[in-house]
Amino acid sequence: xxxxxxxxxxxxxxxxxxxxxxxxxxxxxxxxxxxxxxxxxxxxxxxxxxxxxxxxxxxxxxxxxxxxxxxxxxxxxxxxxxxxxxxxxxxxxxxxxxxxxxxxxxxxxxxxxxxxxxxxxxxxxxxxxxxxxxxxxxxxxxxxxxxxxxxxxxxxxxxxxxxxxxxxxxxxxxxxxxxxxxxxxxxxxxxxxxxxxxxxxxxxxxxxxxxxxxxxxxxxxxxxxxxxxxxxxxxxxxxxxxxxxxxxxxxxxxxxxxxxxxxxxxxxxxxxxxxxxxxxxxxxxxxxxxxxxxxxxxxxxxxxxxxxxxxxxxxxxxxxxxxxxxxxxxxxxxxxxxxxxxxxxxxxxxxxxxxxxxxxxxxxxxxxxxxxxxxxxxxxxxxxxxxxxxxxxxxxxxxxxxxxxxxxxxxxxxxxxxxxxxxxxxxxxxxxxxxxxxxxxxxxxxxxxxxxxxxxxxxxxxxxxxxxxxxxxxxxxxxxxxxxxxxxxxxxxxxxxxxxxxx
Numbered sequence: 001x002x003x004x005x006x007x008x009x010x011x012x013x014x015x016x017x018x019x020x021x022x023x024x025x026x027x028x029x030x031x032x033x034x035x036x037x038x039x040x041x042x043x044x045x046x047x048x049x050x051x052x053x054x055x056x057x058x059x060x061x062x063x064x065x066x067x068x069x070x071x072x073x074x075x076x077x078x079x080x081x082x083x084x085x086x087x088x089x090x091x092x093x094x095x096x097x098x099x100x101x102x103x104x105x106x107x108x109x110x111x112x113x114x115x116x117x118x119x120x121x122x123x124x125x126x127x128x129x130x131x132x133x134x135x136x137x138x139x140x141x142x143x144x145x146x147x148x149x150x151x152x153x154x155x156x157x158x159x160x161x162x163x164x165x166x167x168x169x170x171x172x173x174x175x176x177x178x179x180x181x182x183x184x185x186x187x188x189x190x191x192x193x194x195x196x197x198x199x200x201x202x203x204x205x206x207x208x209x210x211x212x213x214x215x216x217x218x219x220x221x222x223x224x225x226x227x228x229x230x231x232x233x234x235x236x237x238x239x240x241x242x243x244x245x246x247x248x249x250x251x252x253x254x255x256x257x258x259x260x261x262x263x264x265x266x267x268x269x270x271x272x273x274x275x276x277x278x279x280x281x282x283x284x285x286x287x288x289x290x291x292x293x294x295x296x297x298x299x300x301x302x303x304x305x306x307x308x309x310x311x312x313x314x315x316x317x318x319x320x321x322x323x324x325x326x327x328x329x330x331x332x333x334x335x336x337x338x339x340x341x342x343x344x345x346x347x348x349x350x351x352x353x354x355x356x357x358x359x360x361x362x363x364x365x366x367x368x369x370x371x372x373x374x375x376x377x378x379x380x381x382x383x384x385x386x387x388x389x390x391x392x393x394x395x396x397x398x399x400x401x402x403x404x405x406x407x408x409x410x411x412x413x414x415x416x417x418x419x420x421x422x423x424x425x426x427x428x429x430x431x432x433x434x435x436x437x438x439x440x441x442x443x444x445x446x447x448x449x450x451x452x453x454x455x456x457x458x459x460x461x462x463x464x465x466x467x468x469x470x471x472x473x474x475x476x477x478x479x480x481x482x483x484x485x486x487x488x489x490x491x492x493x494x495x496x497x498x499x500x501x502x503x
Contacts, residue, residue: 075088
């Protein structure tokens with residue numbers, strides 16, 4: 001048997017592929033189902049032909065015209081067969097011409113045909129129907145799974161597009177769950193599942209495709225065997241009948257087992273799967289906004305964080321995103337499981353302590369549980385430790401640049417070496433959780449602190465005394481700051497501009 005040429009569907013060797021390919025996953029399955037229907041009808045034609053021949057033996061020549069009618073119509077799905085001489089279509093043309101000359105029949109011949117020839121084609125017909133059911137339950141089900149996986153990926157890609165657009169329009173202030181970085185990792189997770197289903201379906205279709213050549217050879221060989229027996233039975237009749245049926249049999253025997261398959265592959269080479277094309281890989285897939293600036297971390301890597309219960313340091317994967325979130329993940333693996341943050345701190349709402357060697361602290365609320373959970377959660381101090389002083393400096397500088405407030409207070413294991421300094425309106429003593437400073441000494445310390453910052457934060461405009469008088473009721477329930485304190489400082493601190501007196 002001549003070797004089967006493999007299908008020749010090809011794709012470009014581009015390094016980027018569409019996340020959702022523009023193709024019909026069930027196209028190959030429908031094509032094979034249609035081809036099986038063509039073979040089933042071809043075998044049905046032969047069954048009808050042999051059965052009618054058996055009946056014709058009882059009615060002699062005139063009844064034999066009915067046999068001719070069974071094969072007078074064109075083959076259903078006839079475009080699946082080669083129309084040139086030497087194929088299935090040519091075989092039926094030969095049958096029609098030879099059947100026209102058959103006119104004599106015997107009862108014994110009819111009995112032999114019914115008992116020996118018809119069962120061969122009936123079994124072959126059943127085999128083809130069973131093959132069609134296997135295809136529908138196997139490869140057809142896989143195509144539906146692929147479509148479902150692609151729909152899930154498309155949904156999350158669209159969500160990423162919406163929230164990256166929202167990120168640009170709102171200046172980056174979005175919910176933790178809608179962080180484009182997190183959404184992008186979710187897209188990668190679903191693409192990973194999608195590609196697995198696509199490759200599994202592809203392997204199933206390749207297996208079906210490779211088995212079709214052998215199955216069609218079996219169909220033709222069975223047809224050849226049945227027609228050969230049919231011919232032997234009829235050769236016992238008159239010389240004329242022997243000549244006619246002999247010609248029919250020789251035509252069938254002349255069909256190569258792979259003749260129809262090779263012609264089918266040649267005609268449908270743009271639809272069938274090319275086994276030489278490599279399987280898809282997530283690394284080669286590109287999708288909208290995958291490289292958007294909102295999806296690229298400002299800094300990422302491994303840090304250690306002191307646990308709330310056991311008070312020991314545990315290693316995690318941390319990321320600071322352009323949306324100004326500090327996310328904590330178990331690992332940096334997007335594929336093993338859904339990459340949802342374990343902890344999310346919105347840095348503009350947090351206070352960052354001073355850098356103490358490898359350690360620094362952040363005080364804020366975990367927003368990873370959603371809006372309701374964030375409102376109900378308590379503010380907590382998170383203590384981090386880097387692996388090297390250089391890493392600690394990098395992390396601290398990036399986080400401090402994104403945070404709403406900073407403090408010179410060190411972690412709870414180290415005492416501060418310089419006076420506390422803030423960039424917001426909250427007294428730094430509350431970062432340590434002491435509940436405020438009481439008495440005139442606290443008032444003087446606060447007044448001096450504000451006086452030192454009278455020229456603004458990070459070079460900003462000076463704070464007028466009205467700001468401090470608005471805070472005269474105290475911070476977080478602490479003792480009030482009397483206006484006399486500010487009046488005493490009206491001459492300014494460290495040479496700064498004087499504060500206006502109490503109105």
